[in-house]
Amino acid sequence: MKIFCYCALVFLLLPVAFGLAADSSFDQVDQKLKAEYQQAKIDQQQQFRRLAAEKKALQQQLDEREKAIAGLKKENNFLESSLETYAEQEKKLGIRQQAVIAEMNELDGTVRVGIRDLKAIMERSLVSGVHPGRLRPFDEMLSQKGLPSMTGIRQLVENSFAEIKEGADIVTKHGPFVALDGRTTSGDILCLGALTAIYRQDDNREIGYAVYGKENDALLAVSRAPWLIGRCLKKYLDGSSNEVYLDFSGGATVRQLALRPTAWERLRSGGVLVWPILLIGVIAFLVSLERFFFLRRVKSNTDTVMVEVIGLLAAGRRQASLELLENKHGPVYNVLAAGLKFQLASREVLENVLEEAIMKELPRLEKYLPTLQVLAAVAPLLGLLGTVTGMINTFQVITIFGTGNPKLMSGGISEALVTTMLGLMVAIPIILLHAYFSRKVDSVIGDMEEKAVGLTVALVNKELSERS
Numbered sequence: 001m002k003i004f005c006y007c008a009l010v011f012l013l014l015p016v017a018f019g020l021a022a023d024s025s026f027d028q029v030d031q032k033l034k035a036e037y038q039q040a041k042i043d044q045q046q047q048f049r050r051l052a053a054e055k056k057a058l059q060q061q062l063d064e065r066e067k068a069i070a071g072l073k074k075e076n077n078f079l080e081s082s083l084e085t086y087a088e089q090e091k092k093l094g095i096r097q098q099a100v101i102a103e104m105n106e107l108d109g110t111v112r113v114g115i116r117d118l119k120a121i122m123e124r125s126l127v128s129g130v131h132p133g134r135l136r137p138f139d140e141m142l143s144q145k146g147l148p149s150m151t152g153i154r155q156l157v158e159n160s161f162a163e164i165k166e167g168a169d170i171v172t173k174h175g176p177f178v179a180l181d182g183r184t185t186s187g188d189i190l191c192l193g194a195l196t197a198i199y200r201q202d203d204n205r206e207i208g209y210a211v212y213g214k215e216n217d218a219l220l221a222v223s224r225a226p227w228l229i230g231r232c233l234k235k236y237l238d239g240s241s242n243e244v245y246l247d248f249s250g251g252a253t254v255r256q257l258a259l260r261p262t263a264w265e266r267l268r269s270g271g272v273l274v275w276p277i278l279l280i281g282v283i284a285f286l287v288s289l290e291r292f293f294f295l296r297r298v299k300s301n302t303d304t305v306m307v308e309v310i311g312l313l314a315a316g317r318r319q320a321s322l323e324l325l326e327n328k329h330g331p332v333y334n335v336l337a338a339g340l341k342f343q344l345a346s347r348e349v350l351e352n353v354l355e356e357a358i359m360k361e362l363p364r365l366e367k368y369l370p371t372l373q374v375l376a377a378v379a380p381l382l383g384l385l386g387t388v389t390g391m392i393n394t395f396q397v398i399t400i401f402g403t404g405n406p407k408l409m410s411g412g413i414s415e416a417l418v419t420t421m422l423g424l425m426v427a428i429p430i431i432l433l434h435a436y437f438s439r440k441v442d443s444v445i446g447d448m449e450e451k452a453v454g455l456t457v458a459l460v461n462k463e464l465s466e467r468s
Contacts, residue, residue: 108147115141115148118156126197127166129212129219130173130189134159167194177210177219188237189219196247196254198233207233209247209254223257269411270418273386277379277419281426284375287368288433295440298365302332306451309336310458318343331361335448339455347460354452361448365441369434376430383423390416 119138128134137155141148171191177199179185187201189210197210199221206221207230213220225233235241247253267274305328312321318340325337338357342350394412401408 111148123214125163125194126191126212127163127194130171130191132217177221178216180221190237192246200237211254222254266418269414270422271386271415273382273419274422277382277422277426280375280379284372284430287372291368291437298330298444302447302451306454313458313462331365331444332448332451334361335452336455343459350456358448365444369437372430372434376427376434379427380423383420386419387416
């Protein structure tokens with residue numbers, strides 16, 4: 001640095017020296033150079049002091065910067081250490097957050113399952129029919145995303161306790177309900193806990209069981225009670241009886257009662273063969289009525305009349321005995337009257353006449369009995385034919401649609417079972433009636449034969465006594 005300053009000073013003074021040498025003397029030049037040299041030396045020293053001061057200042061700044069850098073490095077190390085700590089804490093918090101989220105999701109699922117289960121219980125509960133709008137909070141909570149609020153959960157708990165409490169009470173009120181025709185009407189409603197609900201219209205036209213319908217949010221009349229059950233329910237509602245029919249199945253039995261087909265629906269499910277079977281039943285019924293009244297009219301106390309006839313014959317009053325029999329109506333009396341008309345004939349002739357009279361009465365007695373026998377045989381055969389056609393229809397449905405839908409196969413099975421049942425229901429009474437009428441006819445025939453023999457013996461004895 002000094003060399004550079006000296007060289008610069010020499011180059012600066014050379015032109016001046018050469019100029020002074022030309023205009024003044026050497027001494028002046030020398031003094032001037034010395035003076036300038038001293039001035040330059042002073043300037044140099046000042047420059048050196050200034051540079052030293054600047055160097056010192058720079059050194060101080062450098063020291064401060066190094067000190068600051070050291071501090072920053074220390075702070076950086078601290079921050080890096082803190083960052084690692086925070087990263088570790090973040091990782092732990094992330095794991096804990098995932099666990100909490102999983103617990104919250106599980107809790108949300110558990111609460112929602114509980115809400116659905118409780119809603120299903122409420123939908124089957126008759127208490128919901130007494131409190132319309134009871135299921136609305138359930139729908140609102142299920143439609144919301146996220147965990148339900150504590151207010152909603154508290155409301156669910158209150159509904160659960162209310163269900164338990166009211167499920168053990170007997171509530172009688174007058175209010176609206178949906179009748180069997182679909183119209184909303186009013187009447188007496190009796191809820192026997194959560195088991196059975198009984199309704200009765202204001203005009204006493206209908207009485208029966210009701211269930212809760214979630215679609216209408218009201219009680220629905222599902223079945224009109226049969227006469228015997230309806231009489232029991234009416235007495236219970238009027239307070240004149242303590243007996244009542246309960247449905248312990250939670251409404252399933254009442255719904256089954258509502259779905260029970262009527263007699264007309266059962267007949268229609270049996271197909272076309274139902275009608276000939278019913279026709280056979282009607283014909284058999286009419287024939288049986290005719291036979292019943294005929295045989296009832298035939299039955300009489302023939303023994304008393306026979307004693308009177310024998311007495312008249314013994315007294316010789318043959319015409320009186322004949323008039324007595326002609327005033328009577330019945331096959332036995334007809335046979336005896338036919339025999340008395342030939343009382344003077346020989347025994348062989350008399351026996352032939354009586355036998356002929358008995359044979360003449362047989363067709364009247366046995367009338368329609370073969371018809372009943374034929375009807376009793378045809379009815380189950382028609383039922384069996386319906387079974388075959390029903391099973392054929394069932395197999396055709398299976399061939400087309402498979403066995404996946406039992407409802408499609410139920411039509412053929414119903415036809416088979418209904419025709420079989422109906423055929424047996426018609427045939428069994430006909431068989432029993434045929435046996436009963438046959439027994440009655442056999443009894444009358446035996447009575448005719450007995451009285452014919454008795455008349456023959458009486459006439460023969462009378463003839464022998466007259467000859468002797």
